[in-house]
Structure formats: C-alpha cells, structure tokens
Amino acid sequence: MNKFPCIATDIIIEYQDGIVLIERKYPPFGLAIPGGHAEYGLTLEENAIKESLEETGLEVRIKNPEHPLCVFSSPIRDPRCHMISVTYIATGYGTLKAGDDAKEARVYSLHELKSIKNSLVFDHKRIIEEYLKYKEAQ
Numbered sequence: 001m002n003k004f005p006c007i008a009t010d011i012i013i014e015y016q017d018g019i020v021l022i023e024r025k026y027p028p029f030g031l032a033i034p035g036g037h038a039e040y041g042l043t044l045e046e047n048a049i050k051e052s053l054e055e056t057g058l059e060v061r062i063k064n065p066e067h068p069l070c071v072f073s074s075p076i077r078d079p080r081c082h083m084i085s086v087t088y089i090a091t092g093y094g095t096l097k098a099g100d101d102a103k104e105a106r107v108y109s110l111h112e113l114k115s116i117k118n119s120l121v122f123d124h125k126r127i128i129e130e131y132l133k134y135k136e137a138q
Contacts, residue, residue: 005073005082009048010035010124012069012131013060015092018109019131020056021120022102028079030121033087033128034102044068048088056105057097060090070130077123087127089134110135 010033013020021031034055038047045065052060068086075082098105108116113132117125 005075005084007038007044008035008078008083008085009038009044009051010085010087010127011048011052011060011062012087012089012127013052013056013058013092014089015058015096016107018107018112020058020092020096020105021108021116022055022098023104024121025101025103028121031116031119031124032121033124034105035085035087036101044086045088048086048090052090052092054100055098055102056092057099058092058094060092062088062090064089069134070127072123072126074123083122085122085127087130089131 012033022034024030024032034052036051038044045062049060052058069089070087073084096105113128117128
C-alpha cells in the first residue's frame with residue numbers, strides 16, 4: 001500500500017456536439033472521463049494531453065491550462081488507491097478511436113450527460129456536474 005496519494009489527470013474533451021467518454025477496459029468497469037495516472041517527467045497538462053491521445057486517438061488543446069476545472073482528493077474516490085484528480089477541459093481534433101485502456105470511446109451530448117451520470121465510475125459524476133455548471137455559466 002502506498003503511503004502517499006497518487007495523482008491523475010482527467011480531461012473533458014469537447015468534440016463535435018458533446019464530450020468524449022470512454023468505456024473502461026479494466027476494473028473498475030464503466031463509463032469514465034479519459035485520463036490516467038500522472039507520469040514522472042510530465043507536467044499535469046502534458047499528461048492529460050498524452051492520456052487523451054492514448055485513450056481516444058484525439059489531439060487536444062487544453063482551454064485554460066493554468067486553471068483546471070476541478071481538483072478532487074477524497075481518499076475513497078478511487079477504489080484502487082488514494083487518487084487525487086486534476087481535471088482539464090480541452091477541444092478535441094482528429095478521428096475518435098478507442099485505444100489503450102478504453103474498450104470504447106464515443107461522444108455524449110450535454111442532454112445525454114444528464115441521464116447517464118449514474119453510470120460513471122469513480123467520482124466522475126461530480127466532475128460532469130462541475131462541467132455542466134461551467135457550461136451553464138458561459
């Protein structure tokens with residue numbers, strides 16, 4: 001057991017008329033925002049960009065790298081370990097294609113997001129709620 005929290009980056013990718021979610025290939029199974037463990041030697045922004053490409057095939061431009069959408073740090077947010085998540089919003093470019101730990105990747109409209117929030121793993125429901133508040137404020 002690690003004595004210190006791990007750090008992950010999650011990335012909300014705005015693409016076409018919605019955002020990209022992945023179906024996880026490995027436990028815990030379910031829908032998720034693309035993302036993954038922060039890698040040594042990468043900034044959190046670089047890590048988010050890397051994870052996006054690996055899991056969705058999309059190049060991204062982070063909208064405001066200095067100000068992530070949210071940071072969640074509950075010790076129970078991830079059943080695998082105490083994981084701190086930093087979430088960014090980005091615009092996606094290219095062709096969407098699941099890869100790496102994603103079994104499937106697809107675009108969900110803002111309307112669909114409201115009805116699938118309970119199918120999300122970890123605390124990604126809270127992240128989606130923060131994103132929807134952000135969109136309403138625009």
